[in-house]
Amino acid sequence: MICPLANVEKVFDTEHGVVYQCSRQNCYWLEFQGTTTAFKISDLFLFKKRIDAIDIEAMLSESSRSYDFEIVMPFRTERCYLLNVSDILNLKEILAGTKFMIQLNSEVKRCLRRGCVIA
Numbered sequence: 001m002i003c004p005l006a007n008v009e010k011v012f013d014t015e016h017g018v019v020y021q022c023s024r025q026n027c028y029w030l031e032f033q034g035t036t037t038a039f040k041i042s043d044l045f046l047f048k049k050r051i052d053a054i055d056i057e058a059m060l061s062e063s064s065r066s067y068d069f070e071i072v073m074p075f076r077t078e079r080c081y082l083l084n085v086s087d088i089l090n091l092k093e094i095l096a097g098t099k100f101m102i103q104l105n106s107e108v109k110r111c112l113r114r115g116c117v118i119a
Contacts, residue, residue: 008023014093014094019094028098032090039074052092
């Protein structure tokens with residue numbers, strides 16, 4: 001659960017999860033699989049890299065039970081995710097959308113500081 005005193009804004013959401021930005025605690029909150037995990041921005045991007053590196057093709061093509069799930073523990077958290085292929089795809093979508101929105105926001109702010117005209 002996100003701290004009730006936190007000042008959060010939704011960054012990106014899907015039907016499977018949501019990411020909030022907390023300006024008070026300078027972090028991002030990921031709600032996924034019924035849990036909430038706090039990330040610093042660098043840790044969120046490292047987590048995204050880790051999720052993007054999962055070989056989904058191998059998970060789908062291998063018949064061994066060890067390929068049915070991936071266990072991922074984000075850096076500097078106590079959370080541990082047990083992810084099947086569907087979970088990984090849903091998490092990839094959430095994290096990709098979040099990264100895009102963060103980068104878009106940074107670019108808009110940069111343009112506004114420079115007085116750029118957006119057509």
